[in-house]
Amino acid sequence: MEELWHSLLKLIEPVIIPDWAALISLLPVFIGILILLWILSTIRRFAQAGPSHRVKLRVAPVTPAGLHMPGPSWSPALAAAGLFLLMFGLVVGGLLLWVGLLALVLSLLFWLSEGLRDYDSVEATATRLPAVAHAGPPAGVHMPGPSYQPLLASLGLALLVAGLVFGGPVLLVGALALIVALLGWLRDARAEYVKTEAADTTGHLENIAAPASPVRLVAIFGILTVLAVLVNAGILPPQTATPSASGSAKPAAAGPVIGDFTVTAATLAFDKKAIEAPAGKAFTIAFINTDPSVVLHDIDVRESGGKVLSNQATLAGGQTVVYQYDALPPGTYQFICSVHPIPAMTGILTVK
Ligand SMILES: [Cu+2]
Structure with a gap:
């Protein structure tokens, strides 16, 4: 009888004293199931709605006179997808980072082209729009x-x-762009001043001519920016070019780098995600940063709670270093890049 009672207690134990940690870790799954159920129920309601509900009640939208509404557009959804890809790339690192960046830039350019087309179509029919009356300054x-x-x-x-x-x-390129813009601003201000001075004698003040659209300037700096980014990323110049070109990716320093472990960083990701070190014994990690010279990385050791146990100096791209670590008691730790604390640059250090 007592045995039965005990097995009964054992059976209801998880209900009376649940393992909260395990339950909380399952929260995202519960939320995911709820969202899925909600989506399924919505689809079901749509499927069951009669045609009178779906079509007849719909009223053709009419824009009030004098207002212009942009047409329906996929651009916001595309840009959101591009941003999602970029964020995903930031987490995963590697090639996906560049794919995400490209997706976002392309989607935003598409949005821009749509906006410009919309603007042009409004301008073409501008005679139908009410004229804007500027009261002018006092x-x-x-x-x-x-x-x-x-x-x-x-x-x-x-x-x-x-x-x-x-x-x-x-x-x-940034410094050059700012200087060119400021010089242009100065030139405008000067022309403005000359007109004001002339007004002293002529008696009436004219504005300077309306500026031409700076499409060419923007295009030139756009191309320069893309080139600069490619050089920064080590894609340009190709490897056959002179090795002294600044900012290009250099191969890691020649000669063997010796440590108890070797970790390589490439495109914002460690090549190793797990290291096992002996307890109570200092150790070293030979670290090779193969990213472009402007991309800094390091390998800190942290407790799983986040407390930094070993704070190493950052290493520029194209460099190697041997990091020294103090002896650790047995346990599980993190080795992590403090510059990019993302999953791709985080690994598990097991000490036993
Ligand atoms: Cu890093």
């Missing part, structure tokens, strides 16, 4: 004419800041 106030320079300068500044992060030719 008497005695002079407003500078319309200008692309603030936009160009902010693009140049963004490129410069990106250059500060990635270094190399991107920095050069």
